[in-house]
Amino acid sequence: MFEVPYLASSVLATLRRNGGLWFQGLFVLAAVGGAAATIIALGRSRPTDPIPEGLMFLLIGNMVILVVLAGLIVSRYLSIRKQQAQGSGRLTRRFMLLFGTVALIPAVIVSLFLWLTIARGIDTWLGDTVLTLVDEIGTITAESGEQFAAQFEADAEAVADDVDASAGGFQANPEAFETIFSVLATYREFSAAYIIDRNGYPLAIAENMSSPNHYGRPAAEYFDAADRGETVAVLRPQAGYTFALQRLENYGASYLYLARPVDPELFARLDRARAAGTNYRLAQQRSNEIRTLFVVSYLQIVALVLLLSVRLAQEISERISRPIGRLASAALDVSEGRRGVSVPLPESDDEVRALSNSFNMMTRQLDERRDDLVSAREEAEERRRFLETLLVELSSGVIRIDSAGIVTIANRSAENLLDQGQLEGRLLPEVNPEIWSRVEEVHSRRSQDETFINMMTEDGLRHVRLKVTSDTVGGYVITLDDTTRLISAQRQMAWRDVARRIAHEIRNPLTPIQLSTERIRRRYGDKIDDEDGVFQRCINTILRQVSDIGRMVQEFSDFARMPKPTPIRFDLAALITDVVFAQRVVHPDYKFVLTMPEEGLEMLGDERLLGQALTNIVKNAAEALSRRPETDETQGQVSVTVEKSEADGLIQFAIEDNGPGFPEEARDQLLEPYVTAREGGTGLGLAIVNRVIMDHGGSVQLLEPSHGARGAIVKIVLPHSLASAADAEHQPLEYANEY
Structure with a gap:
C-alpha cells in the first residue's frame, strides 16, 4: 500500500522535475478562462442578442491552452514509452483510463442536471407550440409548391406524349397538326405551346392570343437535361408564368416548350411565409448557440479535470511501471538473442528488486549456456562442411x-x-x-x-x-566405385604381356622357317621335277603363311609395345581429310561423306597415333560394307562427322556406316583385346584405337543408329589438347614400352 503523504510529495516532486510548473500555470489559466466564458454565456438576457466578441476569443484561447496541456501529457506519455520497455505502457494506459473514468463520471452527472436546467429556461422563450406552427406553415408552403410542380410536370408529359403520337401529321398536314396542337395546349390550360429546335427556333406554335408573350429561349443546361430524358420545369413568378421543356422522341432534335400563367401575389405570400420561418429558426439557432457556448465552456472545465487526472495517472504509473518496463525490455533483448543483458536493481528492497536480481542471474546463466552451444554448433558446422566438400570431391x-x-x-x-x-x-x-x-x-x-x-x-x-x-x-550408406578403367587397364596389361610373350615365342622360329623355305626353293627348285607345280605351290604356301603369321606377330608386338603419345600441334582437319581420301581411293564403290566445321581444327596430340586410330575406324567401317546381305541394293556409305564445342573444349567424331552393325551381345566387349566379330580378325584393332584415344584423354563408344536403322556408329570424344586432358575424367595410363 502507498502512503498518501509520501505519494503526494513524490508526485509533486516529479511534476516539478518534468515540467510540472508549466502544467500547473496553464491549468489555472484555463480554469479561470472556462469559468469566465460560462458566466458571459449565461449573462445574455435574450436569445437574439449578438454574441460578445470577446467570448469567442476567450473560448479559443482556452481551447489552445487545453491543446497545449494535452500535448504536454502526450509528450510525457511518449517519453515514458520510449524510456520503458515495449509493452510497459499498458500499465500507464490502465491508470490513465481509471483516473479519467473517476473524473469523468461525476462531470457527466452534473452536466445532465445543468443541461436540463438550461433547456427548460430556453424553452420558455421559444416553446414547442410556436415551433410546431412555424414548421407546419413551412410544410404546407413546401407541399403546395411541390404539388403545383408535380401537376405541371404531369400535364407537360401528357401533352408531350400526345404530340409524339401525332408526329405523322406534322409532315403530312401541318395546318391540321397546328389545330390539334392548339387544342392539346388549351385542354391542358397552357397559355402557349411551341415545338422548337436546339437553337430555340419555333417549328410549330400554339398561343392564346389573350395571354401575354410567355416564351423565352431556354438556357443550354435545360436542353442538356431534356436530352437526358428529364422534364425540365422552371418557375418565373416575376414574369407571371412557368414553363416546361421536354425532348420529343419522334421529331428528330426537337423539343416541346409549354408555358402556364401563375399568380405573382400567391408566390409572394409563399415567400413571406418562408422568410418568417427562416427568421424564427434564426432566433432558435441563436438559442442553440447559448447551449453550445455553455456546453463548450463546461466541457473545457471537464477537460481540465480529465487532463489533471490523466497527468496524475502518468506520474503514479511511471513510478510503478519503470522497473517492470526495464524487465520487459531486457526480456525482449534476450528473446532477440542479445548477450550481456541486465537490469539495474531498484533502491527499494521489495519484490521488484528480488525479481530483477533473479533476472540478472538467469541472463548470466543463459550467456554461459549459449557460449557452449555456439562452440558445439561451430564444430558441427565445420565437420558438416568438411564432409560436404569431401563428398563433392x-x-x-x-x-x-x-x-x-x-x-x-x-x-x-x-x-x-x-x-x-x-x-x-x-x-x-x-x-x-x-x-x-x-x-x-x-x-x-x-x-x-x-x-x-x-x-x-x-x-x-x-x-x-x-x-x-x-x-x-x-x-x-551405399558406396559406388567405377572400376571400368581399372578392369580395362588390368586386362590391357594382361593381354599385352600375353601378346609380348606370343610375339617373342612365334618370332624366333619364323625367321629360320622362312630362310629355310627360301633356301630349299633355291637349291632344289631346278633339280626336282615339278611338272605339276606341287613343289612351288607348297613353297609359296609356306612363305605366304609365314608372312601372315609374321603380320599377326607384328600386330601383337605393336599392341605390346604401344608408345606413349608425343604431343605436337597439328591440323586435325587435314588429318581427317587424308584418312577419308585414302579409304575413298581403296573403296571407290562406296560413298564417303565428310562433315566438318568451317573454322580450323588445330589440336595438340600425337598425329601419327591419332591418324592410325582414325584410319582403323574408317577402314573397319568400309570393310563392314562388304558384309552386307546380297539383297541390300542400297549404296554402301560411310559418314564422318566432326563437331567442335568451345564451351567444354571437346572435339567429337561420329563414324557411321550402313553395314550389318555390331553384334548386340558382344558390342560392349569389342573394345577389349582379342575380342572380334569379324572372321579372321585378331581383335586388336579396336583395342589399339581405344588405347590411343584414352591416352589422349578421350573416350570411345560403340552405338547403333537411331530409329531402327541398320549400321554402326563409333563415337569418339577428344579434348582440344593433351594439356586439357590432364583434368579430364579419362586420364591416359602409362605403360612401359620395352619388353
Whole structure:
C-alpha cells in the first residue's frame, strides 16, 4: 500500500522535475478562462442578442491552452514509452483510463442536471407550440409548391406524349397538326405551346392570343437535361408564368416548350411565409448557440479535470511501471538473442528488486549456456562442411538412404554414375532396382556387403564395385566405385604381356622357317621335277603363311609395345581429310561423306597415333560394307562427322556406316583385346584405337543408329589438347614400352 503523504510529495516532486510548473500555470489559466466564458454565456438576457466578441476569443484561447496541456501529457506519455520497455505502457494506459473514468463520471452527472436546467429556461422563450406552427406553415408552403410542380410536370408529359403520337401529321398536314396542337395546349390550360429546335427556333406554335408573350429561349443546361430524358420545369413568378421543356422522341432534335400563367401575389405570400420561418429558426439557432457556448465552456472545465487526472495517472504509473518496463525490455533483448543483458536493481528492497536480481542471474546463466552451444554448433558446422566438400570431391559415388529407401544424401559422382540427375528425395527402388536388391540382402543379413555389378549407362557398360553398409539410425550408406578403367587397364596389361610373350615365342622360329623355305626353293627348285607345280605351290604356301603369321606377330608386338603419345600441334582437319581420301581411293564403290566445321581444327596430340586410330575406324567401317546381305541394293556409305564445342573444349567424331552393325551381345566387349566379330580378325584393332584415344584423354563408344536403322556408329570424344586432358575424367595410363 502507498502512503498518501509520501505519494503526494513524490508526485509533486516529479511534476516539478518534468515540467510540472508549466502544467500547473496553464491549468489555472484555463480554469479561470472556462469559468469566465460560462458566466458571459449565461449573462445574455435574450436569445437574439449578438454574441460578445470577446467570448469567442476567450473560448479559443482556452481551447489552445487545453491543446497545449494535452500535448504536454502526450509528450510525457511518449517519453515514458520510449524510456520503458515495449509493452510497459499498458500499465500507464490502465491508470490513465481509471483516473479519467473517476473524473469523468461525476462531470457527466452534473452536466445532465445543468443541461436540463438550461433547456427548460430556453424553452420558455421559444416553446414547442410556436415551433410546431412555424414548421407546419413551412410544410404546407413546401407541399403546395411541390404539388403545383408535380401537376405541371404531369400535364407537360401528357401533352408531350400526345404530340409524339401525332408526329405523322406534322409532315403530312401541318395546318391540321397546328389545330390539334392548339387544342392539346388549351385542354391542358397552357397559355402557349411551341415545338422548337436546339437553337430555340419555333417549328410549330400554339398561343392564346389573350395571354401575354410567355416564351423565352431556354438556357443550354435545360436542353442538356431534356436530352437526358428529364422534364425540365422552371418557375418565373416575376414574369407571371412557368414553363416546361421536354425532348420529343419522334421529331428528330426537337423539343416541346409549354408555358402556364401563375399568380405573382400567391408566390409572394409563399415567400413571406418562408422568410418568417427562416427568421424564427434564426432566433432558435441563436438559442442553440447559448447551449453550445455553455456546453463548450463546461466541457473545457471537464477537460481540465480529465487532463489533471490523466497527468496524475502518468506520474503514479511511471513510478510503478519503470522497473517492470526495464524487465520487459531486457526480456525482449534476450528473446532477440542479445548477450550481456541486465537490469539495474531498484533502491527499494521489495519484490521488484528480488525479481530483477533473479533476472540478472538467469541472463548470466543463459550467456554461459549459449557460449557452449555456439562452440558445439561451430564444430558441427565445420565437420558438416568438411564432409560436404569431401563428398563433392570424392570420385566414388556415395548414397545415403533412410529405412524407407528414400535418398537423403547423394554426391555428384553417384548422380553421374547412375545417370539419374538429382537423386535426393527419390526412392532408390525406382532409381536402380539392382542396388536396392543388394540393400535388402544386407538388411536381411544385418551385415555389410561388397560385390561387383555391371551397369548400362549412356557411356556404355560400366563395371561398378558396390558396397552397402547400415548406419546407426536405421538407414544405409551405399558406396559406388567405377572400376571400368581399372578392369580395362588390368586386362590391357594382361593381354599385352600375353601378346609380348606370343610375339617373342612365334618370332624366333619364323625367321629360320622362312630362310629355310627360301633356301630349299633355291637349291632344289631346278633339280626336282615339278611338272605339276606341287613343289612351288607348297613353297609359296609356306612363305605366304609365314608372312601372315609374321603380320599377326607384328600386330601383337605393336599392341605390346604401344608408345606413349608425343604431343605436337597439328591440323586435325587435314588429318581427317587424308584418312577419308585414302579409304575413298581403296573403296571407290562406296560413298564417303565428310562433315566438318568451317573454322580450323588445330589440336595438340600425337598425329601419327591419332591418324592410325582414325584410319582403323574408317577402314573397319568400309570393310563392314562388304558384309552386307546380297539383297541390300542400297549404296554402301560411310559418314564422318566432326563437331567442335568451345564451351567444354571437346572435339567429337561420329563414324557411321550402313553395314550389318555390331553384334548386340558382344558390342560392349569389342573394345577389349582379342575380342572380334569379324572372321579372321585378331581383335586388336579396336583395342589399339581405344588405347590411343584414352591416352589422349578421350573416350570411345560403340552405338547403333537411331530409329531402327541398320549400321554402326563409333563415337569418339577428344579434348582440344593433351594439356586439357590432364583434368579430364579419362586420364591416359602409362605403360612401359620395352619388353
